[in-house]
Amino acid sequence: MSDEQASDFKPIARRLAGFVMPYRMGVVLTILAYLALAGTEPLIPYLIKNVFGEGFSEQAFSIWWVPAVLITLFALRGLFGFLGQYLLNWTVTRSVMDFRQALFEALLRADARVFTSLQPGTAVTKVVNDPQQVMSMLSGPMLSILRDGLPALAMLVYLFFLNWQLTLLSLVTTPAMSWVVQQVNKRIRKMGSKTYDAQLHLVNKVDDVTRAWRVVRTFDAAEHERAAFHRRADDVQRNALKTAAAGALSQPLSQLIASVGLSLIICLALLQARQTQTGVGEFAAFITALLLLTSRLRHLSDLLPPITNAMVIARGCLQLMDLPAEPDSGSRVLDKVHGEVEMRDVTLQYPEAERPALNDLNIQFKAGQTTALVGSSGAGKSSIIHLLLAFAEPGKGQVLLDGVPIGELKKANLRQQFAVVSQDIVLFDASVADNIAYAQPRDEARLEQALRAAHLWDFVQELPQGLDTVVGANGSKLSGGQRQRLAIARALYRDAPIWVFDEATSALDTESERAVQQALEQWQGRKTLIVIAHRLSTIRAADTIHVMSQGRVLESGTHTGLLARDGAYAAMVRAQNGE
Numbered sequence: 001m002s003d004e005q006a007s008d009f010k011p012i013a014r015r016l017a018g019f020v021m022p023y024r025m026g027v028v029l030t031i032l033a034y035l036a037l038a039g040t041e042p043l044i045p046y047l048i049k050n051v052f053g054e055g056f057s058e059q060a061f062s063i064w065w066v067p068a069v070l071i072t073l074f075a076l077r078g079l080f081g082f083l084g085q086y087l088l089n090w091t092v093t094r095s096v097m098d099f100r101q102a103l104f105e106a107l108l109r110a111d112a113r114v115f116t117s118l119q120p121g122t123a124v125t126k127v128v129n130d131p132q133q134v135m136s137m138l139s140g141p142m143l144s145i146l147r148d149g150l151p152a153l154a155m156l157v158y159l160f161f162l163n164w165q166l167t168l169l170s171l172v173t174t175p176a177m178s179w180v181v182q183q184v185n186k187r188i189r190k191m192g193s194k195t196y197d198a199q200l201h202l203v204n205k206v207d208d209v210t211r212a213w214r215v216v217r218t219f220d221a222a223e224h225e226r227a228a229f230h231r232r233a234d235d236v237q238r239n240a241l242k243t244a245a246a247g248a249l250s251q252p253l254s255q256l257i258a259s260v261g262l263s264l265i266i267c268l269a270l271l272q273a274r275q276t277q278t279g280v281g282e283f284a285a286f287i288t289a290l291l292l293l294t295s296r297l298r299h300l301s302d303l304l305p306p307i308t309n310a311m312v313i314a315r316g317c318l319q320l321m322d323l324p325a326e327p328d329s330g331s332r333v334l335d336k337v338h339g340e341v342e343m344r345d346v347t348l349q350y351p352e353a354e355r356p357a358l359n360d361l362n363i364q365f366k367a368g369q370t371t372a373l374v375g376s377s378g379a380g381k382s383s384i385i386h387l388l389l390a391f392a393e394p395g396k397g398q399v400l401l402d403g404v405p406i407g408e409l410k411k412a413n414l415r416q417q418f419a420v421v422s423q424d425i426v427l428f429d430a431s432v433a434d435n436i437a438y439a440q441p442r443d444e445a446r447l448e449q450a451l452r453a454a455h456l457w458d459f460v461q462e463l464p465q466g467l468d469t470v471v472g473a474n475g476s477k478l479s480g481g482q483r484q485r486l487a488i489a490r491a492l493y494r495d496a497p498i499w500v501f502d503e504a505t506s507a508l509d510t511e512s513e514r515a516v517q518q519a520l521e522q523w524q525g526r527k528t529l530i531v532i533a534h535r536l537s538t539i540r541a542a543d544t545i546h547v548m549s550q551g552r553v554l555e556s557g558t559h560t561g562l563l564a565r566d567g568a569y570a571a572m573v574r575a576q577n578g579e
């Protein structure tokens with residue numbers, strides 16, 4: 001391996017070894033099982049020698065010994081072979097499980113900005129498929145080493161024993177061989193890397209088409225998608241072929257070099273034999289052993305391509321594992337929160353954005369009151385919620401909860417204080433009950449209460465399995481309004497002091513609107529309610545309405561106060577009323 005490659009792969013190998021270490025006993029036992037298996041190998045010719053040697057003589061052992069010994073021998077070999085395979089797989093499957101767990105952990109910890117660029121397909125591939133592939137690709141060569149490497153080593157020792165000078169000489173081709181292996185490996189690494197990236201591209205295409213199947217059908221885009229898929233699949237195929245070609249070159253090239261070495265050795269051995277009058281027997285033994293060693297080495301020269309490929313794939317996994325984690329430096333924990341929220345001179349600029357989404361913003365959400373945020377699209381309303389939940393850090397200014405800067409709080413403690421219904425509703429492919437009581441203990445009475453308040457109780461009663469009916473991928477078995485109300489029920493179930501409702505731009509159905517109104521009324525005066533409204537009718541009764549524009553508060557007041565002011569809010573109301 002070249003220095004560059006070695007320095008690149010060493011840390012990867014070290015980290016992979018970290019996943020195998022807890023199960024090293026499995027590796028040790030696997031090696032012992034294969035050693036035992038190898039140990040039984042000479043017993044076969046030994047037995048045959050005895051059968052032929054004594055079996056025909058008159059004082060021969062009882063005939064029954066033959067099946068007894070042979071069957072026992074093969075039963076033992078079977079047992080060792082089975083144990084070897086089983087123990088190796090035990091080690092591999094356990095290491096894969098830990099590897100996957102660590103990758104999933106990284107996803108759970110990843111910073112919010114990671115998810116703006118990470119495709120779900122890529123994440124699935126790296127967490128689910130790749131660890132298995134990496135470990136399998138590494139365990140294959142390990143088996144070969146045990147099966148071919150051990151006998152090869154024995155043969156090398158025997159060669160030294162026969163003629164150490166010649167054996168040493170036979171190693172002259174080693175540098176040439178290792179140069180070839182290096183070149184081939186470099187190529188495999190490059191092409192393997194390209195194949196891997198192309199494969200992720202392909203996975204993401206499937207991911208897109210599965211998620212957007214309605215759009216694809218509506219736009220009659222099957223041909224368009226088919227062509228795109230074909231292009232990506234073709235890319236994978238070409239790169240995979242190039243990787244395989246590089247791998248396939250490794251054996252013939254090393255053999256060619258070996259043949260040069262071999263002919264050299266034969267000539268030298270012949271010369272030596274002629275000069276020193278060494279016997280034909282010794283010469284033949286040496287050449288046979290050398291040929292046997294070469295044939296064993298042939299198997300071993302195929303070891304590197306899968307290892308190189310495994311390293312390429314593992315690197316992708318480790319990159320995911322090393323994604324920046326969400327910082328959580330706060331240590332304070334608030335027990336009882338009133339729900340007073342304030343932002344002071346807050347500026348937020350998303351990475352790569354040209355201008356700030358929030359600009360020196362000062363805003364207050366009073367405890368126990370309903371505060372509404374209105375304003376044109378892109379004004380920064382959702383960004384406020386983003387900051388409140390600490391999915392982003394303000395570039396400047398402070399966000400306070402009950403007077404405490406939220407940076408001082410543990411993130412879990414901060415987020416516990418919020419129940420959020422966001423614009424884009426996310427449901428799990430789980431039962432209605434599991435979606436509502438998500439990650440919380442299931443309480444039938446609370447479930448009923450939340451479902452009734454969200455105007456879903458009657459609907460759920462009619463479902464085939466009631467509360468246990470599975471809602472499909474992202475709630476695909478429900479209507480848009482039902483999905484929205486399920487999200488509301490989830491927020492209601494979570495008894496948090498601050499309730500955030502980010503209204504979807506699309507109009508709610510009447511049923512959902514009633515559900516929202518009821519939830520707002522139920523909690524008005526008892527919880528801090530933050531409502532981002534697109535339809536101004538939703539928030540008429542709010543204690544304070546903030547009108548936002550370009551990351552700032554333009555005007556604030558009650559519905560009547562703002563109408564009387566006849567500013568931006570009044571203009572919005574007039575526009576919505578079609579005046």
Ligand SMILES: Nc1ncnc2c1ncn2[C@@H]1O[C@H](COP(=O)(O)OP(=O)(O)OP(=O)(O)O)[C@@H](O)[C@H]1O
Pocket residue numbers: 116350351352353357375376377378379380381382383384
């Ligand atoms: N992850 C992001 N990366 C870069 N820019 C972003 C990101 N999220 C939002 N923005 C930008 O920040 C600005 C404010 O967006 P925000 O979602 O807060 O607006 P909004 O008032 O909630 O809009 P809407 O009413 O359409 O939901 C917009 O210009 C938007 O393009």
